[in-house]
Amino acid sequence: MAKGEIVMGALAPHPPHLVYAENPSQNEPVSEGGWEELRWGYERLRKSLADKEFDVIIIHTPHWQTYVGTHFLGVPHFKNLSVDPIFPNLFRYNYDLTVDVELSRSIHDHAAKTGLHVQMMENPDFRIDYGTITSCHLVRPDWDLPIVCISSNRSRNYFSVEVMQANMVKLGQATREAIEASGKRALLLSSNSLSHRHFTEEPEVPEDMSQEHITNHHQYLWDMKMIELMCSGKTREMIDIMPDFTEQTVAETDAGSLTWLMSALDFPEYQGEIHAYGTVIGTGNAIIGWDPASA
Amino acid sequence: MNAAVAGKEASLGEAVADEPTAANSVTLGILVPGLPHPLLCPEKNEGWQRVRDGFATAREQIAASGADLLVVYSTMWPSILGHQFQANPTPEWTHVDDDFHYLGSIPYKFRIDAKFAELAVTKAKARGLHARTVAYHGFPIDTGTVVALKLLNPDNELPATIVSSNIYANRTETTVLGKALRDAVEEQGRTVAAVVVSTLSNRLVTEPMEPADDHIHSLKDDEWNRKFLEYLEKGRLEDLSQLSRQFHDEARVPKVVAFKPFWWWAAFMGQANLYSGTVHAYEPIWGTGSAVVSLEPAGESTGDLEYDEDDPEFYSGDREVLDLHDAPSMGSLPGGNED
Numbered sequence: 001m002a003k004g005e006i007v008m009g010a011l012a013p014h015p016p017h018l019v020y021a022e023n024p025s026q027n028e029p030v031s032e033g034g035w036e037e038l039r040w041g042y043e044r045l046r047k048s049l050a051d052k053e054f055d056v057i058i059i060h061t062p063h064w065q066t067y068v069g070t071h072f073l074g075v076p077h078f079k080n081l082s083v084d085p086i087f088p089n090l091f092r093y094n095y096d097l098t099v100d101v102e103l104s105r106s107i108h109d110h111a112a113k114t115g116l117h118v119q120m121m122e123n124p125d126f127r128i129d130y131g132t133i134t135s136c137h138l139v140r141p142d143w144d145l146p147i148v149c150i151s152s153n154r155s156r157n158y159f160s161v162e163v164m165q166a167n168m169v170k171l172g173q174a175t176r177e178a179i180e181a182s183g184k185r186a187l188l189l190s191s192n193s194l195s196h197r198h199f200t201e202e203p204e205v206p207e208d209m210s211q212e213h214i215t216n217h218h219q220y221l222w223d224m225k226m227i228e229l230m231c232s233g234k235t236r237e238m239i240d241i242m243p244d245f246t247e248q249t250v251a252e253t254d255a256g257s258l259t260w261l262m263s264a265l266d267f268p269e270y271q272g273e274i275h276a277y278g279t280v281i282g283t284g285n286a287i288i289g290w291d292p293a294s295a
Numbered sequence: 296m297n298a299a300v301a302g303k304e305a306s307l308g309e310a311v312a313d314e315p316t317a318a319n320s321v322t323l324g325i326l327v328p329g330l331p332h333p334l335l336c337p338e339k340n341e342g343w344q345r346v347r348d349g350f351a352t353a354r355e356q357i358a359a360s361g362a363d364l365l366v367v368y369s370t371m372w373p374s375i376l377g378h379q380f381q382a383n384p385t386p387e388w389t390h391v392d393d394d395f396h397y398l399g400s401i402p403y404k405f406r407i408d409a410k411f412a413e414l415a416v417t418k419a420k421a422r423g424l425h426a427r428t429v430a431y432h433g434f435p436i437d438t439g440t441v442v443a444l445k446l447l448n449p450d451n452e453l454p455a456t457i458v459s460s461n462i463y464a465n466r467t468e469t470t471v472l473g474k475a476l477r478d479a480v481e482e483q484g485r486t487v488a489a490v491v492v493s494t495l496s497n498r499l500v501t502e503p504m505e506p507a508d509d510h511i512h513s514l515k516d517d518e519w520n521r522k523f524l525e526y527l528e529k530g531r532l533e534d535l536s537q538l539s540r541q542f543h544d545e546a547r548v549p550k551v552v553a554f555k556p557f558w559w560w561a562a563f564m565g566q567a568n569l570y571s572g573t574v575h576a577y578e579p580i581w582g583t584g585s586a587v588v589s590l591e592p593a594g595e596s597t598g599d600l601e602y603d604e605d606d607p608e609f610y611s612g613d614r615e616v617l618d619l620h621d622a623p624s625m626g627s628l629p630g631g632n633e634d
Binding site: 064066068081083085086087117121125126155157158198201202 | 372373374375376377389391393394395396397399400425429431432433434435437461463498499500501502503548549550581
């Protein structure tokens with residue numbers, strides 16, 4: 001069996017607004033558009049993947065929050081309705097997806113060997129979080145590939161960003177080892193925003209783009225700093241300043257997704273390709289791809 | 296007076312009754328934890344069973360209270376866009392907890408008072424809050440609310456309203472939210488049981504554990520929990536509201552900006568210490584301090600508390616603190632003491 005590989009890793013944020021703006025048939029609410037910059041960015045990411053062959057999408061999601069270890073989907077098929085608890089007016093999505101349970105369990109097992117607390121989620125009534133659905137839809141709207149979904153262990157809340165990162169580095173390594181052992185080709189997604197301070201009010205027309213901007217300049221500056229490091233191959237430095245960034249901008253990097261991705265990619269020194277940066281209800285979102293073939 | 300202030304006063308004038316209102320429109324307060332173990336597997340730990348029994352006692356109290364509405368404030372329902380009120384009249388789903396999915400699924404069908412939710416939104420807006428109803432099939436009602444309603448109101452004897460906990464809200468906003476709900480209760484003339492879904496200390500055991508090994512995560516958490524329970528038994532709800540920031544620092548994992556439930560609870564019930572409290576259960580559930588507590592309005596203050604030993608709803612004038620014969624326990628002094 002050939003050695004498995006990561007064909008690309010991507011920062012793929014999950015504002016449900018982007019799905020709402022696309023008006024896919026699976027989503028009940030109907031919009032007049034909006035957030036084109038980010039949606040065009042996802043289009044560019046999809047184009048960059050067009051000539052890549054891969055077997056599975058592995059996603060680490062901030063919106064499946066677990067406190068007793070890291071959990072992995074362990075049921076082969078899920079079909080249900082996902083309603084965003086924060087923006088139910090925008091996201092009520094009928095999903096139908098498959099899970100690569102074999103690879104999911106393999107990552108689980110590799111992670112367990114590193115000392116992480118891990119658990120398979122085997123309840124068929126479980127509802128998939130809207131972050132996973134949003135990122136996967138925007139990257140692969142045909143839903144023709146199985147996914148592996150990894151929960152966000154909230155060790156940052158219990159300890160610190162540093163402890164969270166130490167755990168996510170282990171999880172990223174375990175993910176890479178399991179992929180290589182599987183012989184499969186995988187796309188990895190870190191499903192998170194950067195700065196994450198929201199507006200607490202929504203325009204009457206949610207897609208009114210005259211109302212959209214970063215919550216404050218300070219967040220913008222931090223986001224640009226992080227993007228600069230990611231796009232210049234200084235990912236270890238980016239991880240080093242992650243604790244400050246996370247604290248200063250209430251960043252969604254607290255979930256560990258981006259640290260997991262960088263570790264799985266072995267902290268790329270090649271440039272990440274930025275496809276877009278834009279704000280959604282005040283939060284900062286970047287779409288960035290890392291192609292190991294460009295190393 | 297500037298225009299903004301004038302507008303605020305005019306708006307409040309519509310929302311708040313001019314006359315003092317009945318102090319006992321919220322006739323009962325119930326604190327319950329939101330973890331699923333007492334619902335799904337009480338038999339696995341004696342303490343979880345005692346919490347389950349505490350829910351049963353609280354349910355009996357609700358039935359005896361004359362309440363015609365349950366208002367549920369759940370710390371496990373976070374919101375960002377202001378404050379959300381559940382307004383689907385019959386939400387129905389099969390719920391699975393994110394962490395404790397292996398304990399099983401929880402099918403539910405609840406009875407929601409949508410009209411009350413609409414009025415609560417109106418009252419919240421009148422007090423300057425951003426608020427809205429949510430009424431969508433499949434809206435994810437949180438584990439805590441599901442557990443509370445399944446155990447406190449299993450046959451939907453009473454309609455319920457559920458209100459979210461805004462992640463950015465701090466003390467003032469949360470206090471105003473409680474008052475807004477009280478405005479709605481008073482306008483409709485309802486008799487309400489206020490249900491707060493929250494653990495005390497919230498630090499979970501983060502490792503796999505045998506149920507028999509459950510324990511409060513630390514001695515410090517346990518001591519703070521017991522201090523809060525001591526106050527609750529004395530009915531000192533407003534004092535606990537004032538201690539919330541300290542408790543947040545000492546015994547809470549800071550997932551959100553503040554420990555809000557006691558702010559809401561005190562504001563909704565009347566910002567007083569005039570209650571009679573009963574602790575029905577206090578046990579660890581996966582490391583957290585999980586208590587079932589009830590508060591009922593007390594007929595008479597003990598007179599040795601803080602600023603509000605008098606009626607906090609209607610001001611009866613200056614209190615002569617040296618006139619000890621005014622203290623309930625002192626009785627009246629013999630006449631002829633004018634000198």
